[in-house]
Amino acid sequence: MNTQFWIIQAFNGISYGALLFLLGAGLSLIFGVMRIVNLAHGSYFLLGGYVALTVIWTTDSWLLSLPVAALAIAVLGMVMERLFLRSAGLEFARNGLIAIGVALLVALAIDEWTQFIASGNWIMFVVVALVIAAGLYYLLGNVSTIAIEADPLRQVLLTVGFAFLFQQAALDIWTGNNFDIFPPGPLTQSMVIGQLYFPLYRVFMIATAAFIGVALWLAMEKTRMGAMVRATVDDSEMARGVGIDTSRISMFIFGLGAFLAGLGGVIGGAFLGIYPGLDFEVLPLAFAVVIIGGMGSLGGAAIGALLVGLADNFGKALFPEISYFTLYAPMALILAVKPTGLFGRE
Amino acid sequence: MFKSQTAKIAVVCAVLAAVAIVVPNTNSFLILLATRILAFSILVMSLDILLGYTGLPSLGQAAYLGVGAYATAILASKYQFGFGYDFWLVVVIGVVLAAALAAVFGLLAIRATGVYFLMITLALGQCVWGLAYRWNSLTGGDNGINVRGRPQFFGLDLANEITFFYVVFGFFAASLLVMFVLVRSPFGRSLAGIRERELRMQILGYNTWLHKYIAFIIAGAFGGLSGVLWAHTAGIVSPENVIITTSVDAILMAVLGGAGTLIGGVIGTTIVIGLREYLSTLVPWWQYVLGAVYVLTILYLPSGLMGIPERIRQRGSESGKTKVGKTEDQEKLASAAS
């Protein structure tokens, strides 16, 4: 193993870490502000990739896909947060959405016998669905329930439910083929320094993550919004006490986390591909970053991502047999010693 | 309680008896399903002890099923061990190994609570998965290990699906009984106390760490038992058995049925496996049904399906208002934030 090996592997590890930072930073922020673990985070990553594909297929522009996909996922995240995770005030919208969804399923079940769709009788199908939806809406509205805001575990489980739904929906919308994103020509080249090849796409990944990291840090440290976020992370009751609208902060941060994950999915799409199952594959990695770096800490996410990227890379290059172990065992040990992660706070 | 304790027990016994009598007379597919449900329920019930009774949400219980299952499979395929009376020895081995793993993992995990506990158990579960996946010489890696043939003892041939069903049913009933006794015992009550207000229990002088640790090991042991049975039920053990989605399945089943009720775990398992195996033969969009079931339960039935009678009664007496005063969940949140 000469210096070339170490340089290249370090470079690879850092570039992988860059991607993981995008994935983990969002998860960390979401946890810091809301104290819930978003198990649908991997789904956001994957959906970001899929949306980007659609953008590329319709507009042929890779550049456009980045912000569009990220924003789309941000919206998805905010809707999920506002309607389902913290519904206060908007229960009617949530109930309506669920009523429609379930009514569709029930109508499809009925259709197995009545065969409305097969015979082209769409109107009947829609009518049936609407009737059921109305009934369900009434039912759901009258079911008294303990608000989900109060129970972090239920919120976590809800994100899992959504993760499963997202996976199936993605399969139905985009098919299960393995896709790849092709960045514009220049980015597929490599920088050659001496005898070493540095793929420009990896450089791009590092640059993007660094840029976003700095932007986030500046926003957190220097802006009023950032101050409010930090206050909420530190002590949400106190923050509410001084008049900070923590609900809006929650929604905003959830959206930001989703944005970062979606962006990660687009960028990662050219690097990992886009295919069913990717969501639950990257989720443990996101966890590794957040656990090691500390939940709620942006700096921790950066350090965590770097460590995970390097550990994963060097682990696989030097000890391929136990590569998964080299990643998760240190994570478990760090947790055992400091349950909140290296830079986390209780 | 709506019904008295004895009435509830009577209902459960009656249902179980009905299952034991009716199922073997249905077709083989249903017997297969029922066997799988009973075997997996043991795992879900063990998770319920942690989640529902002790307040520890573990997202890595599949690891213990994996230990039991792989132990059985490795002994069967490499050493031809476990096909006669030594099957009972395999059961013991599976349980002991799983309990040992839980003892080790517990040392790392019990320090944390709430979502931190969730994350640690997830990480530990991932370790086990990683090993199952990569330790090819032992676990067969991605291929998994086939368990060929079923044990024969006491003149019984477990290759007969009905006989096997009864054996699994026996283990299930025994596990249920033991867990029931456990949660009703003083030990079980102190676990519930820890779930409610750990600080208060500590002030009262309980060694809460030890209580949680023991509960964790017990849950692991039952997980191992579930694994041994699962290896023979499915006939193949692969990393799929210890993957994160299996642990997620278990926790969802427990919540769906109703955490903290033991029987809720069985109900949840029945519904999920039933949906998955049976509904999937009927329609291609069954995954949405499963997802919808989860979402609906979590949003509208926080106490799971077992909580429905209580809710109906509550609605009847309070005409639909939400409970006055802080709920236990809100108390937990308050204590977590402080």
Added chain:
Amino acid sequence: MTTIMNKGMRPLLLGGCIALGLAPLSNASAEELRIGFLAPTTGIFAQIGKDMVNGFQMYLDENKGAFGGADVKFIVEDTVGKPDTAVTKAKKLVLQDKVHMFMGGLLASTGYALAPVSTAEKTVYLSPVAAADDLTQRQLDKYPYFVRTGFSSSQPSHPEGQWACDQGYKTAVTIGADYAFGYEVIGGFQKAFEACGGKVVQKIWPPIGTKDFGPYIPTIKRDADIIFTLMVGPMSLQFPKQLRAAGFNKPVLGGGTSYDEFVLPFMGDEVIGHVSALQYSAALETPKNEAFVKKYREKYGKVPSYYSESNYTTAQMIDEVIKKNNGKFPGAEDFVKQMSAVEIDAVRGPVKLDESRNPVHNIYIKKIEKKKMFGYDKEELWNTVIKTYKNVDQFGQFDKAEFLKQPVYSRDYPPCKYCQ
């Protein structure tokens, strides 16, 4: 979403057959052939599962839902990509639906899980895709009802190894997914390559599912003549890109799945010139294949891969056997015997089975080219056939008895004698 099951067709066919006076074939109604199909139709392998089903379905539709005069009841069950679900569904098919045979299984683990079910239930199990070597080699006796109609993992690698020698390549680095399928494909290549004078100087095993080959590519020995890869799924898409970006321009050979038509449409120009071997290429220039590709593409919107061809051909083989029996299912043992004796001219070329019930067919060495084919007006990536090895069986150029004495290909077998 289209439903996959054929349940609705049966009443129509039944009526039709009676009307056509085919009643004499059996007592009161036409004979029914029940075939169970196990594939992942949901979950992460759903697309491959769909391709498998579509291949079989297309043949069925071409033959108006009947094989040799018997109405086919085609029941598809979802394995969700999990071996134990596959076993449960297989038992359901056999015990509840009383199928005459079941087929399918994608992963090797599924194949290994289903084969014992066929033995226990004395029911025919056909595998057009699951390729694990030993199912028709050292474990053959355990599964007397198992017939493979696809290929064994190492089957295409044996001629490919020989081909590599013939090109003058002397040294190779292998890099492939670290699991049994990878071991078998690469093992076959290594054995063949070293048998004709080549040397494998390095073997790298990234875990299956690796997409970031950053840790592995820099360790590849730069002075080797060629790189031989075995990638599957998303790995196939990412590896060639990263290899090119790291500055490698040595010839690249690979196993069939590294470049098969399941992944090829989603690849870029970096794979032009890469060579692989398999019993099928969509670019095979025979009238039969051209018709198949065109029809499949029109019906299902994509170029067929071997997943589809294999199931189509299996349907054809079943049809042949049932035809010979005048539409009656001859019982499991006889069916297996007759399947083993079938010789057909399939889309992939001539196919027959060897004594171990594994196919003997052509293996095509293919090279990726960007061109227009079959009258399509766009330039696309195709696996052009550059050499055909005829009548290749699972033991290739090696003696069967000798071959069976050696252990199954694994991570350490063949041992890497020339590795440093």
